[in-house]
Amino acid sequence: MHAIQQLTDVLTSTFRVPAQEVSPEATLDDLGLDSLAAVELFMTLQDTYGVTLDDTHATPDMSLKDIARLLQNQMDGQQEHTP
Template sequence: MDTLQLVKDFLAERLEVPGDKVVPEAELSDLGVDSLMFAEMLFEFEDRAKVNIDITSGEVLPKTVADLVTLIDAHLSQAAPAAGGAGT
């Protein structure tokens, strides 16, 4: 799964952000992502990837696209061994 492409697709669908603007160093706030949109994004990724992305109150929220991709990829890699035995 290409996480950066997922972020690009989400931002294009929800905020009409052109794909060329969604680069790793781009600030999420500059792309129009506020706290509500961030939560919606996480729910969307959870649904698509069939993982639980649990942000604890002490965790620092991602500021850039790269931070978001890293956060999602970390949860995907933790879920991968558990998902390996489930057939769909």
């Protein structure tokens, strides 16, 4: 599953963002998520996918594309270290 789909799944299920509002170019602010929700999203992604994300980057002006890239980079990095 690609990171943008994983991010969409978390946003729609956990944060109740309507799926039709989710697009790679949308920012968290566009989706109605404030700075606290942005940090919660990063924490949820970490718990759900077993990755480490620097939540200092979790700001409402981040686009979903940027968050998906961070998530994918972390998942790719973990796969390299898995025997």
